[in-house]
Amino acid sequence: MKITPRVKKILAAYESDNPGTKSNLARILMNGRLGGTGKLVILPVDQGFEHGPARSFAPNPPGYEPHYHWQLAVDAGLSAFAAPLGMIEDGADTFAGAVPTILKVNSANSLNGEKDAPVQAITAGVQDALRLGCSAIGYTIYPGSASAYDMMNDLRELTAEAKDAGLAVVVWSYPRGQYVSKEGETAFDIIAYGAHMAALMGAHIIKVKLPTDVLEPGEAKKVYEAQNIPRATLTQRVSHIVQSCFGGRRIVVFSGGAKKGEDALYEEAKAIRDGGGNGSIVGRNAFQRPLPEANNLLSKLIDIYKGKDE
Numbered sequence: 001m002k003i004t005p006r007v008k009k010i011l012a013a014y015e016s017d018n019p020g021t022k023s024n025l026a027r028i029l030m031n032g033r034l035g036g037t038g039k040l041v042i043l044p045v046d047q048g049f050e051h052g053p054a055r056s057f058a059p060n061p062p063g064y065e066p067h068y069h070w071q072l073a074v075d076a077g078l079s080a081f082a083a084p085l086g087m088i089e090d091g092a093d094t095f096a097g098a099v100p101t102i103l104k105v106n107s108a109n110s111l112n113g114e115k116d117a118p119v120q121a122i123t124a125g126v127q128d129a130l131r132l133g134c135s136a137i138g139y140t141i142y143p144g145s146a147s148a149y150d151m152m153n154d155l156r157e158l159t160a161e162a163k164d165a166g167l168a169v170v171v172w173s174y175p176r177g178q179y180v181s182k183e184g185e186t187a188f189d190i191i192a193y194g195a196h197m198a199a200l201m202g203a204h205i206i207k208v209k210l211p212t213d214v215l216e217p218g219e220a221k222k223v224y225e226a227q228n229i230p231r232a233t234l235t236q237r238v239s240h241i242v243q244s245c246f247g248g249r250r251i252v253v254f255s256g257g258a259k260k261g262e263d264a265l266y267e268e269a270k271a272i273r274d275g276g277g278n279g280s281i282v283g284r285n286a287f288q289r290p291l292p293e294a295n296n297l298l299s300k301l302i303d304i305y306k307g308k309d310e
């Protein structure tokens with residue numbers, strides 16, 4: 001596999017990692033239509049766990065079958081496919097080596113809707129990721145939850161084990177729970193804080209929601225205002241999130257969210273690109289559309305990250 005100078009530069013920022021972890025990061029960064037560009041489009045399909053099967057797959061029923069998602073990730077030329085254990089196991093043989101995989105090792109479910117102390121169960125481990133040929137483990141933290149410290153303690157152990165085994169670590173940092181308001185979950189300062197903590201915990205790839213221009217009341221708000229940290233445009237906000245991840249030395253991708261119009265998604269991707277973000281991790285907006293539409297949408301997103309949209 002040829003490694004481009006751009007990808008070499010990204011890998012060089014991960015100074016402590018062993019060759020196994022760097023090779024796995026390279027597999028993701030060199031795969032698919034964006035391979036070598038430093039940009040990523042990843043397909044995450046853990047919504048069946050998080051929201052239930054009907055909410056996730058009824059809008060496009062072929063999605064009940066795991067192979068559908070594997071095939072979509074391969075055909076659309078994506079950077080990686082992320083899913084919980086059962087879904088990765090289901091296509092592990094048919095799709096062995098076809099696309100880098102990220103094994104989601106913890107998951108929440110909406111039957112256990114704990115408002116103050118949201119938490120996730122650990123549903124897979126590093127040995128599973130190795131057995132299944134995954135490039136990385138994926139783990140969610142909920143900064144602001146009364147359970148956040150427990151989640152971080154578990155992440156610390158899993159990260160150490162994954163790095164020893166030569167895997168990469170992807171952290172979904174989704175603020176929520178007792179110590180953040182509903183609006184605060186996507187507030188500018190809170191998203192930056194959550195992303196920064198993921199970097200501090202040793203994540204190689206950090207996944208956050210796109211921030212609004214809201215600031216959560218508190219000490220940070222005063223600083224944001226006093227320092228005039230720009231937040232009027234989405235591009236400015238993305239740029240600050242990237243800055244909060246070690247000044248751009250960590251890979252940051254932004255989630256797609258609930259299904260919305262294509263144009264809104266393209267505008268977001270342009271802002272992510274122009275703000276220096278590394279890309280998109282898009283689930284529902286891809287797999288809840290009929291296959292030809294999904295392929296077309298993913299292809300356009302990739303074109304945007306390649307700068308081919310102008």
Ligand code: FBP
Nearest residue numbers: 044046047050255256257282283284
């Ligand atoms: P989407 O593109 O479908 O938003 O997927 C991104 C994601 O992080 C999934 O991995 C996860 O299941 C979902 O969002 C969780 O979102 P929330 O916790 O807000 O329900």
